Amino acid sequence: MLSLPSNKAMVPFVSVENMMRLVHHLGVETVLAELTDAIEADFRRWESFDKTPRIASHSGNGVIELMPTSDGTVYSVKYVNGHPRNTFNGLQTVTAFGLLAEVATGYPVLLAEMTMLTALRTAATSAMAARHLAPKGVDTMAMIGNGAQAEFQALAMKAICGIDSVRLYDIDPRATAKTSRNLDGFGLNVVSCRSAEAAVERAGIITTCTAEKQFATILTDNMIGPGVHINAIGGDCPGKTELHKDILMRAETFVEYPPQTRIEGEIQQMPANYPVTELWKVVTGAAPGRRDARQITVFDSVGFAVEDFSALCYVRDRLSGTDFCQRLDMIADPDDPRDLFGMLQRAR
Numbered sequence: 001m002l003s004l005p006s007n008k009a010m011v012p013f014v015s016v017e018n019m020m021r022l023v024h025h026l027g028v029e030t031v032l033a034e035l036t037d038a039i040e041a042d043f044r045r046w047e048s049f050d051k052t053p054r055i056a057s058h059s060g061n062g063v064i065e066l067m068p069t070s071d072g073t074v075y076s077v078k079y080v081n082g083h084p085r086n087t088f089n090g091l092q093t094v095t096a097f098g099l100l101a102e103v104a105t106g107y108p109v110l111l112a113e114m115t116m117l118t119a120l121r122t123a124a125t126s127a128m129a130a131r132h133l134a135p136k137g138v139d140t141m142a143m144i145g146n147g148a149q150a151e152f153q154a155l156a157m158k159a160i161c162g163i164d165s166v167r168l169y170d171i172d173p174r175a176t177a178k179t180s181r182n183l184d185g186f187g188l189n190v191v192s193c194r195s196a197e198a199a200v201e202r203a204g205i206i207t208t209c210t211a212e213k214q215f216a217t218i219l220t221d222n223m224i225g226p227g228v229h230i231n232a233i234g235g236d237c238p239g240k241t242e243l244h245k246d247i248l249m250r251a252e253t254f255v256e257y258p259p260q261t262r263i264e265g266e267i268q269q270m271p272a273n274y275p276v277t278e279l280w281k282v283v284t285g286a287a288p289g290r291r292d293a294r295q296i297t298v299f300d301s302v303g304f305a306v307e308d309f310s311a312l313c314y315v316r317d318r319l320s321g322t323d324f325c326q327r328l329d330m331i332a333d334p335d336d337p338r339d340l341f342g343m344l345q346r347a348r
């Protein structure tokens with residue numbers, strides 16, 4: 001006779017379909033705003049997390065990474081890739097899934113798609129940084145790179161920083177047309193531009209979110225006036241950057257976790273002693289954010305495991321009372337814990 005798996009053996013799983021249902025149930029802008037607060041709350045208790053640079057496996061086409069962290073009670077890990085040329089074959093540049101586990105027993109407590117969730121958490125992290133670093137009263141952002149992440153980035157800046165205009169540019173005009181179409185009806189004034197130079201005009205926040213595995217120069221020094229906040233998302237791998245280093249010489253740069261960012265971020269172009277401020281210190285008030293109206297600030301975003309931890313915990317909490325998950329028979333868990341072989345034999 002087969003015994004039924006225990007409750008702990010059945011792991012809640014949030015599929016892509018259920019993640020999309022959850023986001024629509026709550027509202028995409030609400031999710032972005034709540035995720036921003038959830039990530040900020042975890043940045044405030046930064047010191048309670050295990051931290052390590054992510055574990056990257058590089059190839060000619062891209063990278064596959066594992067991103068673990070724990071706060072001592074809950075453990076999380078995300079599998080994520082970055083393959084900039086995938087879109088030429090109809091595939092996503094970035095895909096991801098992840099899990100939460102209970103530290104006390106090591107049992108998984110949630111498995112979730114994270115391709116959507118990564119776009120949401122990356123946008124929420126950008127908005128959290130901009131909340132502390134962007135110039136006061138900013139109403140316009142430039143969005144350079146109009147791929148999978150673009151709309152999420154624009155809507156998070158609207159929800160958190162109150163921008164009402166977004167100026168789009170991508171080397172592929174079809175990507176800009178897609179983003180413009182998707183943002184229709186969200187209350188943003190959307191302007192499609194013919195160059196990155198045109199896109200940054202009058203923009204107080206400039207977000208670069210392009211994908212190319214090279215030292216790219218999406219922004220040059222002459223394009224950046226005083227008082228601008230740059231949110232550099234796409235430079236997130238060794239040999240993959242977006243900003244000319246002269247910008248970094250003039251700017252104050254804010255990072256997630258320096259040991260990872262020095263390998264992967266824009267600052268890989270700079271000497272090892274290039275000064276950076278950790279974002280968690282700005283959030284807790286231990287370090288200043290924007291100091292004056294003319295300062296150029298850069299959030300050198302690469303994506304850090306704590307943001308995924310926050311996002312997965314947010315989803316776990318928001319699932320309660322909904323049917324937006326399935327239970328997967330994922331953990332072999334015999335009633336007599338030492339009788340794993342007997343469990344196998346009973347299934348003959």
Ligand SMILES: NC(=O)c1ccc[n+]([C@@H]2O[C@H](COP(=O)([O-])OP(=O)(O)OC[C@H]3O[C@@H](n4cnc5c(N)ncnc54)[C@H](O)[C@@H]3O)[C@@H](O)[C@H]2O)c1
Pocket residue numbers: 082084087093094118122144145146147148149150169170171172175209210211212216218232233234235236301302303304
């Ligand atoms: N920092 C983070 O936490 C984080 C999280 C997710 C993704 N990313 C990175 O963000 C980038 C974008 O991700 P995506 O999923 O939107 O990728 P995507 O492939 O869907 O979109 C990238 C877009 O950049 C455009 N592009 C390429 N070169 C350009 C250039 N020189 N000027 C203007 N546009 C250009 C492409 O045409 C494409 O539309 C990737 O590099 C990815 O690795 C970072």
